[in-house]
Amino acid sequence: QSVLTQPPSVSAAPGQKVTISCSGSSSNIGNNYVCWYHQLPGTAPKLLIYDNSKRPSGIPDRFSGSKSGTSATLGITGLQTGDEADYYCGTWDNSLSSWLFGGGTKLTVL
Amino acid sequence: QLQLQESGPGLVKPSETLSLTCTVSGGSISGSSFYWGWIRQSPGKGLEWIGSIDYSGSTYYNPSLKSRVTISGDTSKNQLSLMLNSVTAADTAVYFCGGGITGSPIASWGQGTQVTVSS
Numbered sequence A: 001q002s003v004l005t006q007p008p009s010v011s012a013a014p015g016q017k018v019t020i021s022c023s024g025s026s027s028n029i030g031n032n033y034v035c036w037y038h039q040l041p042g043t044a045p046k047l048l049i050y051d052n053s054k055r056p057s058g059i060p061d062r063f064s065g066s067k068s069g070t071s072a073t074l075g076i077t078g079l080q081t082g083d084e085a086d087y088y089c090g091t092w093d094n095s096l097s098s099w100l101f102g103g104g105t106k107l108t109v110l
Numbered sequence B: 001q002l003q004l005q006e007s008g009p010g011l012v013k014p015s016e017t018l019s020l021t022c023t024v025s026g027g028s029i030s031g032s033s034f035y036w037g038w039i040r041q042s043p044g045k046g047l048e049w050i051g052s053i054d055y056s057g058s059t060y061y062n063p064s065l066k067s068r069v070t071i072s073g074d075t076s077k078n079q080l081s082l083m084l085n086s087v088t089a090a091d092t093a094v095y096f097c098g099g100g101i102t103g104s105p106i107a108s109w110g111q112g113t114q115v116t117v118s119s
Helices: none
Strands: A011-012 A018-023 A036-037 A046-049 A064-067 A072-076 A086-093 A098-101 A105-109 B003-007 B018-025 B034-041 B048-055 B059-061 B069-074 B079-084 B095-103 B111-116
Touching: A011 A018, A018 A086, A018 A105, A046 A064, A046 A105, A064 A105, A072 A086, A098 B048, A098 B059, B003 B095, B018 B034, B018 B095, B018 B111, B034 B079, B048 B079, B059 B069, B079 B095
Parallel strands: A011 A105
Antiparallel strands: A018 A072, A036 A046, A036 A086, A064 A072, A086 A098, A086 A105, B003 B018, B018 B079, B034 B048, B034 B095, B048 B059, B069 B079, B095 B111
16 A cells, blocks of 8 residues: 555546546655656656656656645646556655655556 | 666575666766666566665665665766665565656666566
8 A cells, every 4th residue: 555645547538638646645745846757568667747747858748747735646638549558656755754656557548 | 868777686585685786877876966766666566666875875765675675886887786685575576776866856767677586
């Protein structure tokens, strides 16, 4: 059971929008920046969002991030079949003195 | 651009020590701009942070693994190492090394290396 809670799966049709939530507490999301990774099968994770809402160079603006209180959200618009992957949120936890990953969300583009 | 490559035995016996190396190119492991980490992923499971080391050699470990883990760096070879002792089948996983700019999450990852714990 992860400290950061994500839905196990989400799905949407090509071209549509989807959001993935990440719920935590004041010791982690509430007081630290959140990042998001996606991971294709058999590959290393790739950073999509850092500092809650910033995109690394090369990440399209179809990907967006936001944070409110102790929850964060990843948004993906204009869904493509290539977006099918596992998505993970991550942040530091001040109480545990540990980096945390969410349990992961599998995105299916129907 | 940082590039990282993990290496080490793919098979480790129960109760023995898992030892992996991560060779870094495109940046110095002793550079103050960077920090480095190890993350693992058990079969069909999510990501688990093992620990990190910064440019000064300060280390930070996952509390659940802290008693068994050592992360260190060899600046002469620009390599990181991971040692995990007293392994069990639960330590079977793909092990990734990664690097990031200080104050930001890990952005550069190795391809990962599969380690199986079995007799």
